[in-house]
Amino acid sequence: MHFDLLISGAGPAGLCLARALSGIGLSIGIVEQQPENAIAEPAFDGREIALSQGSAATLRRLGLWERIEGYDAAALSPLRDAQVLNGPSKFSMVIGHGLGARSELGWLASNHLIRRAAWEAVQHSMAQHGDITLMAGDGVARVGADAQAAQVTLASGATHRARLLVAADSRFSPTRRAMGIGASLHDFGRTMLVSQVEHELPHEHMAWEWFGHGQTMALLPMNDDPVSGAHRASVVLTLPQQRIEPLLALDAEAFGAELARRFDHRLGAMRSTSTRHAYPLVGVYPHRLVAERFACIGDAAVGMHPVTAHGFNFGLLSVTTLARELRAAHAAGHDIGAPQPLARYQRHHRLATRPLYEATRLVATLYTNDTAPARRLRDVVLRVADRVTPFKRAIAAQLAGGR
Numbered sequence: 001m002h003f004d005l006l007i008s009g010a011g012p013a014g015l016c017l018a019r020a021l022s023g024i025g026l027s028i029g030i031v032e033q034q035p036e037n038a039i040a041e042p043a044f045d046g047r048e049i050a051l052s053q054g055s056a057a058t059l060r061r062l063g064l065w066e067r068i069e070g071y072d073a074a075a076l077s078p079l080r081d082a083q084v085l086n087g088p089s090k091f092s093m094v095i096g097h098g099l100g101a102r103s104e105l106g107w108l109a110s111n112h113l114i115r116r117a118a119w120e121a122v123q124h125s126m127a128q129h130g131d132i133t134l135m136a137g138d139g140v141a142r143v144g145a146d147a148q149a150a151q152v153t154l155a156s157g158a159t160h161r162a163r164l165l166v167a168a169d170s171r172f173s174p175t176r177r178a179m180g181i182g183a184s185l186h187d188f189g190r191t192m193l194v195s196q197v198e199h200e201l202p203h204e205h206m207a208w209e210w211f212g213h214g215q216t217m218a219l220l221p222m223n224d225d226p227v228s229g230a231h232r233a234s235v236v237l238t239l240p241q242q243r244i245e246p247l248l249a250l251d252a253e254a255f256g257a258e259l260a261r262r263f264d265h266r267l268g269a270m271r272s273t274s275t276r277h278a279y280p281l282v283g284v285y286p287h288r289l290v291a292e293r294f295a296c297i298g299d300a301a302v303g304m305h306p307v308t309a310h311g312f313n314f315g316l317l318s319v320t321t322l323a324r325e326l327r328a329a330h331a332a333g334h335d336i337g338a339p340q341p342l343a344r345y346q347r348h349h350r351l352a353t354r355p356l357y358e359a360t361r362l363v364a365t366l367y368t369n370d371t372a373p374a375r376r377l378r379d380v381v382l383r384v385a386d387r388v389t390p391f392k393r394a395i396a397a398q399l400a401g402g403r
Helices: 012-021 036-040 053-062 065-071 111-129 174-178 241-249 252-262 311-331 339-366 372-387 389-399
Strands: 002-008 028-032 048-052 077-079 081-086 092-095 106-110 132-136 140-145 150-154 159-167 183-199 206-211 216-222 231-239 270-272 277-286 294-296
Touching (some): 002 150, 012 028, 012 311, 048 216, 053 106, 053 111, 106 111, 140 174, 159 174, 183 241, 241 277, 252 270, 277 339, 294 339
Parallel strands (some): 002 028, 002 159, 028 132
Antiparallel strands (some): 077 106, 081 092, 183 231, 183 270, 183 277, 206 216, 216 231
């Protein structure tokens, strides 16, 4: 088949790009190696996504926000404030929502609900416009491109051509690699364990990033349970892999007690309420975001360390930026796979993401260094930063998505 746009990957970024471009006269294909039922009914994976105000606006515009609200009235939790702690110190740097123009810095939503909403939004576009074709249970095996089109051969042997091929298939994107684009990888040597918990004391909708000695912990505040009224949060614990494995084997009661101990009982007793999931921490930044008849979006464009909670936000930003360039090119009667719109996309997205990617890598490196000089420097940096209001205001604007 011949498509105007062929997307490799039916995760949130790929689905949102298809949704954003549906209805303007383009034929869109989506290739996904998972079967359709796995896309339609994504399993809970432990990840709670911190959404900037800009990302929230994008989800509203694409019709995902109202779907998530429809699944569960408590599914979208406000992130009012954020604090950063260092080791056992009672001191913390607080980024308050008062530094911005809104009553919250951002929002929190479960990854599996975002995926489900993206799929249903695409289904709506399929029914309304008939311009999206899903090829599920099949993966990209070989790719190539020339001045006229990208050529794609799937694992099933089917072949397709497209004016533009887009990779949206993870930070380790096999499609990007098949196009000959390498990437800089930074393996932090840590594994992230995520789980939902109930806890005794209220979190006041404040997110925590706690750089402890030998561990990093984060707490993402969820809405209270609408039935029991219990305080809820998503907990993220980062440790070397060999120290994560025993925690995965604990029963729910022992795991909750261990979390409460690691959080110094600052939220009282804790109780695990979900399955636990572990993910290795590797930052990835491609050498290029585009090639002939090709572009990367989502994690395939930037694979962030989660410490600044910007990975998903950068993914949606890539969707918005690329969709804007392709819409403009198509409206002007130009080729959407031509070098000019792709070059503009690459320039804008790299400018928006590279500085924070590098800063995040440096912060994660400093705040996981437990030597005595590093510990002292960490404390000094936080105390100085907390006294500089313009700096904190800039962080608040970044957390809020600059809007």
